[in-house]
Amino acid sequence: MLGAFANAFRTPDLRRKLLFVLLILTLFRLGSQVPAPGVNVANVQNCLANVEDQGLYNLINMFSGGALLQLTIFALGIMPYITASIILQLLVVVIPRLETLKKEGQAGQTKITQYTRYLTLGLALLQATGIVALARSGNLIQGCQEDLLHSDSTATFLIMVITMTAGTAVIMWLGELITDRGIGNGMSLLIFAQVVATFPGAMWQVQQTKGWVTFSIVMVVGLSIVAGVIFIEQAQRRIPVQYARRMVGRKMFGGSSTYIPLKVNQAGIIPVIFASSLLYLPAMAVQFNESTSNPVLRFVNRYFVTGDHPLYMATYFLLIIFFTYFYVSITFNPEEVADNMKKYGGFIPGIRAGKPTETYLSYVLSRITFPGALYLGLISLVPLIALALIGANQNFPFGGTSILIMVGVALDTVKQIESQLQQRNYEGFLS
Known part of the structure; x- marks a missing residue:
């Protein structure tokens, strides 16, 4: 296996693809560590260190590589896209228009992908609103008594919601870059990176x-x-x-x-x-x-x-x-x-x-x-x-x-x- 990896890196086009994937994954992990505007990083870290049970959001937190409970710009991770993809797959069965698009080949699949992107942004907006609201009320991390945000003003609330939603859009873009210019399915590799990060x-x-x-x-x-x-x-x-x-x-x-x-x-x-x-x-x-x-x-x-x-x-x-x-x-x-x-x-x-x-x-x-x-x-x-x-x-x-x-x-x-x-x-x- 090591010899085959060596052969892959000796091939110029494969080496470029693999290095490109590693670059995107590095940027993705860096974005998962940058806190959103208005987050009290010290209090968040204290709560995460003192509270063992992370509450109801273990699944989403795992898909975000731990970024959710740290309230970073990539806090939502890939979960909105996964949810949107599942919803579209279910709707293809019950909506004739989507079923027709699926049968049209590449052109129809491109249209379904576009619908998935729109739905992802909508779900990200809803999830970001809920997460920031829970952080502002102190219910995000169960058992935490400290303020997770510097301010509970409406302006801070809106900025955090917009930042997290934009972060989801950037994640989609990074995933598509890997699929187009790298090796493997971009979204799957991003999920893989986030899960491995918590391991x-x-x-x-x-x-x-x-x-x-x-x-x-x-x-x-x-x-x-x-x-x-x-x-x-x-x-x-x-x-x-x-x-x-x-x-x-x-x-x-x-x-x-x-x-x-x-x-x-x-x-x-x-x-x-x-x-x-x-x-x-x-x-x-x-x-x-x-x-x-x-x-x-x-x-x-x-x-x-x-x-x-x-x-x-x-x-x-x-x-x-x-x-x-x-x-x-x-x-x-x-x-x-x-x-x-x-x-x-x-x-x-x-x-x-x-x-x-x-x-x-x-x-x-x-x-x-x-x-x-x-x-x-x-x-x-x-x-x-x-x-x-x-x-x-x-x-x-x-x-x-x-x-x-x-x-x-x-x-x-x-x-x-x-x-x-x-x-x-x-x-x-x-x-």
Whole structure:
């Protein structure tokens, strides 16, 4: 692998791309450390040092590389873009106009991307308003009694909201620069950088609070989890497809064979984000309502706030399974795949074209989604189990969304570098 990286840096165009990606990631991390105007940096650092539980915003804070609770110019991170992308993917299924755009190829996809940008800025404006309002009222970091802002004036409020929203626009621009001029998917690499940024601190916190023995056990278990995630992320069910010969004009086409790759984890990390976001809603309702007489709020506060209760874990696990099936059903359409195969003369050996092919694809997809859903649920429960067993904080480094992102993006980027090396007749990473 080291030799292949050396070969990549010896290739002038690949070296330029890799250095460009590193430059953008460096600028991105610098922006994640610059505080927004009006933030009392000393008080923020004191609160973060003295308060172990970072409240309801662990997921967003992780996607921002810790920038959210530090109230930097890139405090919102990539989360508004992720949310906007998910919303657009769901709307494509229910809005005929968007579905038509999706079928128009590159031109339609460009239009959907433009809609995603607009929606990202709208969501960033709403999230920035909420975050700054919580910071001004003192509810952003639970248990913090110090003023996070120098002033609670309207001018300071507006400047911070505009700065954070503009920071989200800059993040989108940086991601698109990486995609156009670098290697890999820009947005994915930015998410990867933010998640990796919090990893050493989370590991060191385990050592500081639990000692070297627990730290060593966590490392061994963590490496085992990483190996398992790599195995599952690479796993796929290949359905063979053959194309019959057909005459177009004076030329003969077809006669080839290929396959449809169905990944075990077809949904990626989207179900985990859906389930986490949904479980944040009742906990957030408790935070904004301090009444102790309401039995519903007491129930939520007891079972759905800390995350270490078995009822919370079971609910989280079932929600992930549900959203995995839901997301796979809207992103992979067996009927459309079967129609396209029939249109171009393709068929699955032993399966008739048309409706039987659609039924077969649905059957295989439902069977392969089940282990994928279990895998996502179990991986996501790792930090919650660690929270219950060793008292680790909810940003436990091995497990959940962080490992899925780090391994998934790393594998995808390595594959892209590998393909470019193979095009230049170099030995690849797998040799």
